[in-house]
Amino acid sequence: AERLVGSGGMPSSHSATVCALTTAAGLEYGISSFEFAVSFVLSAVVMYDAMGVRRETGKQAKLLNMLMEQDFFKFDNEAFQQRLKEFVGHTPLQVLAGAILGIVLAFYVNGYYR
Structure with missing residues (x-):
């Protein structure tokens, strides 16, 4: 049960969340907007940290x-x-899977509500 709700794992929910935010900001405000730039930097920091x-x-x-x-x-x-928690971070593959999931979901939700 810990692996389902704890930190670490596949895909990275942190990466999915920030990539969905960045994609949504790009779709709503454009990729040259302040909102997109701030979201992009936040995404880079979160995924690097993960x-x-x-x-x-x-x-x-x-x-x-x-x-x-x-x-x-x-x-x-x-x-x-x-015992100390050993699964607190992500592999690059887990971060990539989370990023792809977030981007796909942002496009889906954007199309659904338009």
């Missing part, structure tokens, strides 16, 4: 979980007994 910083955080959590399972690093403290 693939970069958040993915690296997941890799570090996986390594820390492996270390905490070793006999040498056994901790009695309750805070150390909980």
